[in-house]
Amino acid sequence: MSEGASRHRVAVLVRDGLLPMELGLVHQLFGQAADADGEALYELVTCALVPGPVRTDADFPILVDHGPQALADADTVIIPASHEFDATETEGRLPEPLADALGRIRPGTRIASICTGAFVLAAAGMLDGRRATTHWKSAEDFRRLYPAVRLDPDVLYTDEGDVLTSAGEAAGIDLCLHMIRSDHGAAIANDVARSTVVPPHRDGGQAQFIKTPVPEPESSSTGSARAWALKNIHLQLNLSDLASRESMSTRTFTRRFREEVGISPGQWLIQQRIERARQLLEDTDMPVEQVTENAGFGTTASLRQHFQSALGVSPSAYRNTFRGTSVVEDGEAELQGAGT
Incomplete structure (x- = not known):
């Protein structure tokens, strides 16, 4: 850092x-971010609406010395989540003490949220x-309360210039590294990631962490066909196969399936194959x-295409994340080498 240069001030409002x-x-x-001279x-400062002890979701509080006045001098303000719901998450409005605190932020200050801290910004x-x-678990409530926001629950973070948001807790790491990278370049951000023993960039988005994206209706006239399809998902099933299980025409079956499940039989089959x-x-090697x-995907190219489209990552990257192996299977290595 050149002599006389001031450090970028980051204020965290808890x-x-x-x-x-x-x-x-x-x-x-x-x-951890430092220049070539170390x-x-x-410069970081933690502040609260009222200085003093702040409850956490753990079995200990933290003691915060600074009040909201610290926001007035910040170049970046970061708002983490809270597990104690307030009006931002229940009524779609900003509580007065929080509004007063945010009112201290200077125009042009970069503002970011972690997890459900996005409710405050909204x-x-x-x-x-x-x-x-x-966080994907809060996406439905967020959409209901803040329809004017273009919510994207599938990504790890968003960057709208002066306002940034991130998904669940760990996605805050991705967002902070992104801001450091934007401020000082990839080399410094990579050094920070290496020092902290985290990847400088993660593939994909939140979709890969959502366990069951398609709920099943409790009862329906197409349920037997779906149960049969799940037992035979390895087969090359088609619409006629499913309709015949319910003794329906393909047209009637498709209409009832959409009414009961909300998507077409073909879309449902792809999602179940991905699951x-x-x-x-x-769970396996x-x-x-x-796999x-x-x-039932037929070809590894089809598996990889649908995986990338639905989850934003390749099958091998997904396995690396959830099984902790760095092995890339031969078939997928061939696909990657062929540029598919």
Whole structure:
């Protein structure tokens, strides 16, 4: 850092119900960022609506010395989540003390949220008309309360310039590294990631962490066909196969299926095949060719195409994440080498 240059000031606004990990990761990552001379690039300060003890979702509080006045001098403000719901998550409005605190932020200050901290930004009107994300479990409530926001629940973070949002707790790491990379380049961000023993960039988005994307209706006239299809998912099933299980024409079956499940039989089959492949990649060492066969995709190219489209990652990257192996199966290596 050149002589006389001031460090970028990051203020973290915490509230009762804080998740300690979210506060810690901000301090750890920004605190590790240094220039070639080893000089810290950021100055960090934690503040609360009222100085003093702040409850966490763990069995200990944290003591915060600074009040909301610290926000007035910040270059970046970060708002973590709270597990104690307030009006931002229940009524779609900003509580007065929180509104007063945010009112201290200077125009042009970069503002970011971690996890459901996005509800605070949305309640303040900062996300209207903009793309944003939050934890996938809270996506439905977020859409209901803040329809003016272009919610994307599948990504790890969003960057709208002066306003950024991230998904669940660990996605805050991705967001902080992204901000460091934007401020000081990839080399410094990579050094921070290496020092913290985290990847500098993660593939895919939240979709790969959602266990069951398609709920089954409790009772229906197409349920027997779905149960049969799940037992025979390794076969090359078609619409006629499913309709015949319910003694219906394909047209009637398709109409009733859409009414009961919300998507077409073909879309449902693909999603169930992806779920089967996910389970096999997570729980077994089965080669990708055998996963392809057991999930009924026909070819490894088809498996990889549908996996990438639905989850944003390849089957091998998914296995690396959830099974902790760095092995790339031969079939997928051939696909990657062929540029498919």
